[in-house]
Each structure stands twice: as structure tokens, then as C-alpha cells.
Amino acid sequence: xxxxxxxxxxxxxxxxxxxxxxxxxxxxxxxxxxxxxxxxxxxxxxxxxxxxxxxxxxxxxxxxxxxxxxxxxxxxxxxxxxxxxxxxxxxxxxxxxxxxxxxxxxxxxxxxxxxxxxxxxxxxxxxxxxxxxxxxxxxxxxxxxxxxxxxxxxxxxxxxxxxxxxxxxxxxxxxxxxxxxxxxxxxxxxxxxxxxxxxxxxxxxxxxxxxxxxxxxxxxxxxxxxxxxxxxxxxxxxxxxxxxxxxxxxxxxxxxxxxxxxxxxxxxxxxxxxxxxxxxxxxxxxxxxxxxxxxxxxxxxxxxxxxxxxxxxxxxxxxxxxxxxxxxxxxxxxxxxxxxxxxxxxxxxxx
Numbered sequence: 522x523x524x525x526x527x528x529x530x531x532x533x534x535x536x537x538x539x540x541x542x543x544x545x546x547x548x549x550x551x552x553x554x555x556x557x558x559x560x561x562x563x564x565x566x567x568x569x570x571x572x573x574x575x576x577x578x579x580x581x582x583x584x585x586x587x588x589x590x591x592x593x594x595x596x597x598x599x600x601x602x603x604x605x606x607x608x609x610x611x612x613x614x615x616x617x618x619x620x621x622x623x624x625x626x627x628x629x630x631x632x633x634x635x636x637x638x639x640x641x642x643x644x645x646x647x648x649x650x651x652x653x654x655x656x657x658x659x660x661x662x663x664x665x666x667x668x669x670x671x672x673x674x675x676x677x678x679x680x681x682x683x684x685x686x687x688x689x690x691x692x693x694x695x696x697x698x699x700x701x702x703x704x705x706x707x708x709x710x711x712x713x714x715x716x717x718x719x720x721x722x723x724x725x726x727x728x729x730x731x732x733x734x735x736x737x738x739x740x741x742x743x744x745x746x747x748x749x750x751x752x753x754x755x756x757x758x759x760x761x762x763x764x765x766x767x768x769x770x771x772x773x774x775x776x777x778x779x780x781x782x783x784x785x786x787x788x789x790x791x792x793x794x795x796x797x798x799x800x801x802x803x804x805x806x807x808x809x810x811x812x813x814x815x816x817x818x819x820x821x822x823x824x825x826x827x828x829x830x831x832x833x834x835x836x837x838x839x840x841x842x843x844x845x846x847x848x849x850x851x852x853x854x855x856x857x858x859x860x861x862x863x864x865x866x867x868x869x870x871x872x
Contacts, residue, residue, distance in 0.1 A: 536588055536729070539790040540809045543585050546578035548819050548853075549846040551656065553578075556833045556842075560767040569758065570838045575772060576753040582659060583774050583783040586666065586718050587725025593670055594677045594726040603671050608664065611813065614872035615660045618817040620645075622653035625821065656820045662718055669719060677726050685727050692720035697777050701770065717775070721783075728787050742789040749782040807858065813872030814857035815850070822849045822856075 556563055556571035563571070623645060626632045632648070634641045652658055677685065692715045698707045699716070753771045756778075760768035771778045797805070808815065826832065826849060835841035861871035 533592075534795075535791050535793065536591060537805055537809050538793075538795055539584060539787070540588055540812055541805050542790070543581045543588070544808065544812050544815060545846065545850055546581035547585075547656075547816060548823070548849050549574055549843060550578045550581060551820065551823055552833060552846045552849070553838070553842045556838055558767060560761055561765075567838050569754075570842070571833070572757055573750075573754050574838075574842050576750055576757065579753070579772050579774070579779050580783040580786045583718075583721050583779060584725075584787055585659075586663075586721035587728070587783065587787050589663075589666065589670075590722035590725030591729035594674045594722060595730065596674065597678065598671050598674065600671050604668075607667050607670075609869075610872065611660060611664060611667065613869040614814055614817055615657070616649075617870045618814075619649055619653040619657065621818075621821065622657070623648045625824075626653070654820050656816070659816070666718060666722060670722070673719060673722060677723060685723060688715070688723055689720065689727065691715045692723075693777065693780065696720070696775060696780065700773075700776060720780075724780075724784065725787065728784060729791070733788075733792065739789070739792045742785055742792065745785045746782075746789060749778070749785060753778055753782060808854055811854065811857045811861060811871055814860065814870070815853045817872060818856060819849055819853040822852045826852075 553571045553574040556567060557575050560568060623632070626648075627634060632644060634644060652661065676688075680688075691712070695712045695715045697703060756771045757768060760770055770776065773779060823832075823845075826845060831845055831848065833841050833845065835845065857871050861867045863870070
């Protein structure tokens with residue numbers, strides 16, 4: 522039976538592909554979400570398109586975390602060096618873009634500053650505490666995971682495959698019993714050690730280093746992908762129609778449906794080989810290296826595009842959603858690329 526390799530994967534090309542795909546998927550998700558949230562008022566045909574796109578890209582954040590697990594957990598770290606190098610790469614661009622979003626909220630009159638220095642400082646600190654914009658929750662979660670990586674990596678590097686599978690199994694079972702439809706059966710056992718996104722870290726490492734058959738189970742994974750997509754799309758519609766309001770139960774990233782979906786996509790990316798022209802390989806490398814900065818600024822571009830009427834309403838949402846997302850992706854990439862070229866401070870802002 523194939524086991525776990527003890528060395529890094531032979532190639533990270535598939536991870537580079539997956540990183541850019543997941544980054545674009547996040548932007549598609551945020552482009553389609555306003556239409557999805559308008560379940561009661563939107564035209565059903567349009568809403569079903571948003572439902573499809575949301576189901577299609579809900580793997581994005583879980584897969585991002587799985588990529589971190591694949592890239593980071595197999596390494597041995599000096600604690601102080603890891604915290605200094607890894608956390609500063611996140612915190613500086615996060616603080617910069619948080620201040621940008623706070624400034625935009627002030628400009629848009631969503632928040633109001635006064636003449637008092639301390640009062641204004643409290644407003645800024647409040648925004649930093651709870652997140653200056655809707656997508657920044659991911660950074661808070663990521664910082665928490667990075668604080669844990671030096672500890673959990675020691676377990677992963679020294680654990681047998683059965684012990685890793687044990688951790689993942691308990692994590693998955695705990696997740697199932699935490700769902701609304703089963704929470705009444707949740708025991709009083711304290712299992713919070715097996716909750717949250719840490720499971721995706723371990724899962725990403727396991728699926729990246731797990732030895733696969735020589736040719737890889739590509740065809741079954743493709744079938745599995747479409748079955749998951751159809752199940753999540755249809756299930757969301759049926760639950761929403763039954764409840765007479767939007768149900769995101771099957772979209773939850775810490776839910777069994779998205780765990781299974783994300784795992785299949787992660788493996789499918791691993792066994793799929795793309796023959797890309799040289800210029801696309803270079804562009805993919807640039808976008809992947811600037812992925813944090815692109816993520817941080819994309820919400821601002823979506824907001825600005827929306828103010829100009831460029832959103833899911835532009836035309837039929839089947840077309841307008843990916844077109845808007847692509848425009849946002851390209852603008853975000855261009856801005857972060859230019860920022861990264863600024864001497865001395867560019868690398869701290871671009872991410």
C-alpha cells in the first residue's frame with residue numbers, strides 16, 4: 522500500500538497552478554456572492570448561475586490553507602527565524618492594506634473621524650481588531666495558523682501515516698458533529714483541539730506527500746469533481762427553496778461537503794499536467810509570488826468596478842461574473858506588480 526514520502530514533492534508545478542487557480546476562484550466567489558445573497562429578489566435563472574459559480578469556487582480558501590500545509594509542514598524550523606520571516610511577510614502588507622480600506626471607508630463616509638487624536642486612534646484600532654474589510658478575516662485566520670505551524674510541523678514530520686490519518690479522522694468527525702443538523706448529538710467531550718483550519722494544513726501535507734499510483738487516478742477524480750459540484754449546487758438550491766431563504770450549509774468551508782470537494786480538487790491538480798507556453802509559466806510564477814497582495818487588494822477593485830457598473834449585472838451573469846472577476850484579477854495583479862518594484866518598501870507592501 523502506498524505510504525507517505527519522506528522528501529519534498531518532486532515538483533511544485535501543480536501547486537503553482539493550484540495557487541493561481543485558487544486566487545482567481547476567490548475573486549469569482551466575491552463577484553458572484555452579491556447575487557447569491559439576493560435569493561428572495563433575484564430572478565431564479567440568474568440566481569442558479571450564482572449558485573453554480575459559488576459552488577464551483579468554494580474550494581478556494583481551504584485549498585489555500587492546504588497549499589500552506591504542503592509547502593511548510595515538511596520543514597524543520599528555528600522558531601524565532603520562522604516567526605520573524607513568515608509573520609512579517611503577512612503582517613506588513615496586511616497593516617498597509619487595512620489602512621487603505623480604513624481610508625476608503627472614511628472617504629465613502631462609512632466611518633467618521635473627529636478632531637480628537639485618541640478618538641480617531643480608537644476607531645482605527647477597532648477596525649484593525651475586527652477587520653477593515655470583509656475579506657480580511659482570512660489573514661487573521663492565517664496568522665493564527667502560522668503561530669501553530671512550528672508546533673504542528675514537528676508532529677507531522679515524525680508521525681506515522683496511521684497517526685496522521687487518525688488526526689484527520691477525528692477532525693472530520695468533530696466537524697460533522699458541529700454542523701447544525703447534528704449539533705444536538707455533540708458530546709460534552711472537549712475536542713476543540715481538533716477544530717478549525719488546522720485540519721486543512723495537515724490534510725494538504727498528507728495529500729501532497731501521499732504516494733499515488735504511477736499514472737494517478739485522474740478519471741475517477743474528474744467524475745468525483747462533477748459529482749461534488751452537482752451535489753453542492755443542487756443541495757444549496759433545494760435547502761434554500763425549502764427554507765424560503767438562502768442556506769449556505771453546503772458552502773461552509775469547515776463543513777464536510779467542502780472538505781471532500783477541496784480534497785478532490787487538490788488531488789486532481791496534483792495528477793493533472795498542464796503544458797503551458799513559456800509566457801504563461803512566467804505570468805503564473807509572478808501571480809503566485811504576489812498572491813497575498815493580490816488577495817488583499819482585490820476587494821477594493823471589486824468595489825470600484827461595482828461603482829462603475831461593472832459587476833454581475835453587466836450582462837447575463839453566466840458571462841458577467843467571470844469577466845468582472847478577470848478584470849479585477851488583472852487590475853489587482855498589475856497594481857501589486859508595480860508596487861513590488863518600489864525600492865525599499867515595495868516588498869513589504871506587495872506581500
